[in-house]
Amino acid sequence: xxxxxxxxxxxxxxxxxxxxxxxxxxxxxxxxxxxxxxxxxxxxxxxxxxxxxxxxxxxxxxxxxxxxxxxxxxxxxxxxxxxxxxxxxxxxxxxxxxxxxxxxxxxxxxxxxxxxxxxxxxxxxxxxxxxxxxxxxxxxxxxxxxxxxxxxxxxxxxxxxxxxxxxxxxxxxxxxxxxxxxxxxxxxxxxxxxxxxxxxxxxxxxxxxxxxxxxxxxxxxxxxxxxxxxxxxxxxxxxxxxxxxxxxxxxxxxxxxxxxxxxxxxxxxxxxxxxxxxxxxxxxxxxxxxxxxxxxxxxxxxxxxxxxxxx
Amino acid sequence: xxxxxxxxxxxxxxxxxxxxxxxxxxxxxxxxxxxxxxxxxxxxxxxxxxxxxxxxxxxxxxxxxxxxxxxxxxxxxxxxxxxxxxxxxxxxxxxxxxxxxxxxxxxxxxxxxxxxxxxxxxxxxxxxxxxxxxxxxxxxxxxxxxxxxxxxxxxxxxxxxxxxxxxxxxxxxxxxxxxxxxxxxxxxxxxxxxxxxxxxxxxxxxxxxxxxxxxxxxxxxxxxxxxxxxxxxxxxxxxxxx
Numbered sequence: 001x002x003x004x005x006x007x008x009x010x011x012x013x014x015x016x017x018x019x020x021x022x023x024x025x026x027x028x029x030x031x032x033x034x035x036x037x038x039x040x041x042x043x044x045x046x047x048x049x050x051x052x053x054x055x056x057x058x059x060x061x062x063x064x065x066x067x068x069x070x071x072x073x074x075x076x077x078x079x080x081x082x083x084x085x086x087x088x089x090x091x092x093x094x095x096x097x098x099x100x101x102x103x104x105x106x107x108x109x110x111x112x113x114x115x116x117x118x119x120x121x122x123x124x125x126x127x128x129x130x131x132x133x134x135x136x137x138x139x140x141x142x143x144x145x146x147x148x149x150x151x152x153x154x155x156x157x158x159x160x161x162x163x164x165x166x167x168x169x170x171x172x173x174x175x176x177x178x179x180x181x182x183x184x185x186x187x188x189x190x191x192x193x194x195x196x197x198x199x200x201x202x203x204x205x206x207x208x209x210x211x212x213x214x215x216x217x218x219x220x221x222x223x224x225x226x227x228x229x230x231x232x233x234x235x236x237x238x239x240x241x242x243x244x245x246x247x248x249x250x251x252x253x254x255x256x257x258x259x260x261x262x263x264x265x266x267x268x269x270x271x272x273x274x275x276x277x278x279x280x281x282x283x284x285x286x287x288x289x290x291x292x293x294x295x296x297x298x299x300x301x302x303x304x305x306x307x308x309x310x311x
Numbered sequence: 312x313x314x315x316x317x318x319x320x321x322x323x324x325x326x327x328x329x330x331x332x333x334x335x336x337x338x339x340x341x342x343x344x345x346x347x348x349x350x351x352x353x354x355x356x357x358x359x360x361x362x363x364x365x366x367x368x369x370x371x372x373x374x375x376x377x378x379x380x381x382x383x384x385x386x387x388x389x390x391x392x393x394x395x396x397x398x399x400x401x402x403x404x405x406x407x408x409x410x411x412x413x414x415x416x417x418x419x420x421x422x423x424x425x426x427x428x429x430x431x432x433x434x435x436x437x438x439x440x441x442x443x444x445x446x447x448x449x450x451x452x453x454x455x456x457x458x459x460x461x462x463x464x465x466x467x468x469x470x471x472x473x474x475x476x477x478x479x480x481x482x483x484x485x486x487x488x489x490x491x492x493x494x495x496x497x498x499x500x501x502x503x504x505x506x507x508x509x510x511x512x513x514x515x516x517x518x519x520x521x522x523x524x525x526x527x528x529x530x531x532x533x534x535x536x537x538x539x540x541x542x543x544x545x546x547x548x549x550x551x552x553x
Contacts, residue, residue: 221406250406289365290403294416294462295391304416308407308442 003032006079010106013167014134020073028073031056033085044068045099055086060101064094064124071132072099077106078113081142086116091131095124095154103133110171111142119149123157123185131161141169141197148176153185155211163191166310170195174202183211183240190219192310195228195257206235209243209272216245221309224257235264238272247276252283252306314379316341316466316497317362322373324361324520331357332370333520339466344488344498346508346528348535349517355501356400358517359468362499363397364390378465394465394496400474402455405442410454413442414461426457429490431483448475456487460494467491468499473507485510508532 001009007030008018020026021038027045030038034056041047044066049058056076062068078085093099107113123129137143153159165173173195179187189205201224207216218234236245251259263276283305291301315338324332331354339345349355360368362375364387375383382390405413414423424434430453440446442454452475459467473484481504488510491498502508514531516524524534 284403285366286399286403287405289363289387290399291416292386292388293363293391293397294458295388295396296417297388300417301388304408304412305405308405311407 003079004030004037006108007032007037007075007077007106010077010108010136011075011104013108013136014104014106014164016073016102016104016134021075023070026070026073027068028075029058030075031077031085031087033078033083042068042070044097045072055088057088059090059092062093062097062099062127062129065096066094066099067097068099071102074101074103075106076104076115076117077108078110078115079108080113081109081111081140082113084114084116086118088118089120091119091121091129093121093123093127093129093157096126097124098128100130101132103131105133105135105145107137107143109140110137111140113142114144115146117147117149119147121149121151121159123151123153123159125154126156127154128158129160131159133161133163135163135165135170137165137168137170139169141171141199143171143173145170145173146176149178151177151179151187153179153181153187153214155182156184157182158186160188161190163193164310165193165195167194169197170199170201172200175204177205179205179207179216181207181209181211181214181216184213185211186215188217188219191221193222193230194306194310195222195224195230197226197228199224199226199228201228201230201232203230204233204235207237207245209236209238209245209274210240211243212240213242214238214240215243218247218249220249220251220261222249222251222259223254223306223310224251224259225254226257227255228257230257230259231262232260233262233264234276235266236274236276237266237268238274239268241269241271243269243272245274247274247278249276249278250309251280252309253280254282254302313341315339316343316378317499318374318376319362320374322358322361322370322375324357324368324370330520332361335373335517335521337515337522339497339499342492342495342497343513344492344500344511346500346502346511346514346531347517348503348508348514348531353517354520355517356470357520359397359470359499359501362468363387363395395468396459396462396464396466397468398455398459398470398472400470400501402451404444404446404451408442409438410440410442411438413454414458416458421461423457423461426461427454429460429483429487430454430457431480432457449477449480452476453480453483456484460487460490463494464491464496466497466499468501470501471503472500473502473504481506505532
């Protein structure tokens with residue numbers, strides 16, 4: 001089976017249909033290691049990707065005013081147990097444009113592999129980007145996954161990200177996102193992670209509300225089992241009049257797992273406001289007992305509560 | 312004469328050697344709505360938790376026969392599978408879980424719409440909503456009751472089912488309690504609202520962990536209002552003094 005076919009076959013693990021790669025209305029990039037296996041663009045979108053020996057380097061530009069109706073699929077991965085993939089990508093959504101990116105990171109056989117992403121994203125004035133990132137790394141837990149990104153959100157622009165890692169065992173995941181938000185810009189960062197075995201999760205998301213009436217939300221949901229560990233750092237700083245931010249972190253710890261949540265909020269303007277809430281612990285007793293009072297076993301009840309939190 | 316669906320004898324539950332339930336006796340007949348009145352702290356909610364088998368509520372003494380089975384050694388979900396359930400005074404929130412999923416827990420073929428309509432909520436507006444902070448307290452209460460209704464229990468313990476419900480909607484709650492009975496079930500109704508108490512077949516007053524009066528709902532309401540006791544007014548009622 002070709003590497004392209006292997007990656008296609010794994011797409012359902014992150015909720016995507018393999019047939020999207022055949023649809024001529026849908027833009028995509030598929031890269032295995034440092035080779036580009038397939039790509040397609042659509043009107044209003046420029047995709048410039050180069051293969052280099054140690055990285056895939058490229059740009060994805062949504063032209064000013066363009067409305068890309070179908071999501072752009074970026075499918076990165078390795079179909080082998082070992083290897084390295086590094087992606088260096090600039091994403092530019094120019095003024096007034098709108099686009100959705102579905103990023104699929106697929107490492108179904110990984111035993112000792114590495115995936116690095118270094119992204120710089122610029123969302124122009126009045127533009128909008130929704131970036132949904134789904135990961136699957138197989139059952140072995142042998143990955144080093146390091147997605148790092150700097151995102152600049154222009155005046156009146158909107159950036160919504162949704163990171164999910166819901167099946168398989170990752171190994172080591174280290175996310176580091178820095179988001180700068182200008183006047184009336186909006187940043188919504190959501191992450192949902194289910195960690196197993198000896199997975200080690202570090203998630204650092206920082207939102208800098210630079211502009212007046214800018215908005216930021218960091219929402220994190222993490223469930224840990226086995227001997228997994230997680231450290232979640234959500235930072236929001238507000239620098240301008242009317243800026244509003246919120247950090248919301250919930251971690252459920254089962255088995256021998258352990259977790260920490262560090263919300264950091266800083267306000268540098270008297271008319272700005274940032275709030276936070278964090279909860280770490282086992283499954284909520286009242287939720288558990290309510291479901292058991294309907295006849296569900298403890299195991300069934302936990303499964304419903306956890307799947308709801310990670311939805 | 313058929314045996315009661317719930318037969319409680321000498322039930323005692325203590326916290327730090329203080330009896331919250333004190334040798335309590337109570338029987339509820341099949342298809343009976345039985346209202347339980349009592350001042351704050353009299354033991355009503357504790358009784359509900361002990362009967363349901365909530366964690367930390369194992370009684371020190373007594374027996375509880377439910378439909379002829381001794382349920383005290385049983386786990387909570389085992390009691391529920393026998394047909395006993397509890398609707399909490401403050402219903403839980405479930406992030407991400409939809410109302411449809413909540414109403415069909417463990418029975419995916421169940422149609423959740425009739426129960427939702429019965430509590431006065433339009434299925435097309437509510438079935439796909441999530442059981443989280445977006446629902447008001449009153450909406451969660453009604454969905455909790457719809458969940459109990461769709462379970463078709465032999466005995467539903469309803470802890471303050473009308474708390475937080477607006478005056479115009481109280482009839483929906485009363486209809487549900489009656490619907491539980493019409494479906495062949497019994498209800499142990501913990502409430503302070505007189506208009507809800509009066510739909511019961513019988514009622515009892517709980518004071519300091521004991522049943523001190525049982526009778527018609529009217530008689531029990533009058534008895535509750537007419538007495539002072541250690542829990543109600545700081546004075547010791549005759550029963551407790553004795």
